[in-house]
Amino acid sequence: MSLASRLALVTGGGTGIGRAVCQQLAREGASVAVAGNNLSDCEETVSTIRAESGSFDASFHPVEVDVSDSHQVSRLFSSIASKFTGGPQLSAVVNAAGITRDKNLLKMTEQAYDEVIKINLKGTFLVSQAAARLMVEHSVTNGSIVNIASITGKLGNFGQANYSASKGGVMSMTLTFARELGRHGIRCNAILPGFISTQMTDAIPEPVREQIKQFVSLGRFGRPEEVAELVAFLASDRSSYITGSLIDINGGLSY
Numbered sequence: 001m002s003l004a005s006r007l008a009l010v011t012g013g014g015t016g017i018g019r020a021v022c023q024q025l026a027r028e029g030a031s032v033a034v035a036g037n038n039l040s041d042c043e044e045t046v047s048t049i050r051a052e053s054g055s056f057d058a059s060f061h062p063v064e065v066d067v068s069d070s071h072q073v074s075r076l077f078s079s080i081a082s083k084f085t086g087g088p089q090l091s092a093v094v095n096a097a098g099i100t101r102d103k104n105l106l107k108m109t110e111q112a113y114d115e116v117i118k119i120n121l122k123g124t125f126l127v128s129q130a131a132a133r134l135m136v137e138h139s140v141t142n143g144s145i146v147n148i149a150s151i152t153g154k155l156g157n158f159g160q161a162n163y164s165a166s167k168g169g170v171m172s173m174t175l176t177f178a179r180e181l182g183r184h185g186i187r188c189n190a191i192l193p194g195f196i197s198t199q200m201t202d203a204i205p206e207p208v209r210e211q212i213k214q215f216v217s218l219g220r221f222g223r224p225e226e227v228a229e230l231v232a233f234l235a236s237d238r239s240s241y242i243t244g245s246l247i248d249i250n251g252g253l254s255y
């Protein structure tokens, strides 16, 4: 139970990779604030955790937030503080909230560009800043921030000028966070998933999915649980000497 007595916040925790991360962190003993822009999804995540085992010695808090809105992010942290009063301090944060609004550059609207940057990049900034301030204030010395970037931040992708830019931004922001926060005992890393089976990639038409698999050494999309294993490792003290790292998890993808 490498995360026993730890409190974690996971954005985008209502579905997909974020949900799998919440479940894995809970398995490893953490209390988890499950945050997302759809409260019922977050509540469902908590239900799945409780269904797996009723005997967790930890608590779980579903909470609604739009990570791109600084007022809502402030309210998120107030809500976590009141829910977990007297419990462990927040020491792990996973930024998994994200969206796509794909279109070829020639057709992409300004609105689609702005929405993606606002949620994926600014949202990661706002949540990480609030969390880091709290960890420094409470002298947390084993803090960990894990940002879910994407292989597209490194390679780009058709139809994803906005998304690739947002994830490239998350990657460079992660490197800066690591430099600035290391002296406070807070680590910050980003993971770069390739194609993982979630509602986000369910939107890809089947023939295109089959084409993509040809570029993956393992010949398949990843599972959210496989990503969650890496995130839990980075959130825990098992990775105590890893910071400022951008880690691929893509089944051997090259295109």
Ligand SMILES: NC(=O)c1ccc[n+]([C@@H]2O[C@H](COP(=O)([O-])OP(=O)(O)OC[C@H]3O[C@@H](n4cnc5c(N)ncnc54)[C@H](O)[C@@H]3O)[C@@H](O)[C@H]2O)c1
Residues within 6 Å of the ligand: 011, 012, 013, 014, 015, 016, 017, 018, 035, 036, 037, 038, 041, 065, 066, 067, 068, 095, 096, 097, 098, 099, 119, 123, 148, 149, 150, 151, 192, 193, 194, 195, 196, 197, 198, 199, 200, 201
């Ligand atoms: N699935 C993949 O292949 C893949 C690959 C690389 C990176 N990622 C990244 O992984 C993360 C999780 O994606 P996923 O694949 O699980 O898809 P998903 O759509 O299941 O998860 C995204 C989550 O973000 C939440 N969200 C969206 N806008 C929000 C907002 N404004 N405020 C708070 N929450 C918001 C959604 O409610 C949803 O729960 C995303 O950042 C995504 O960009 C996914």
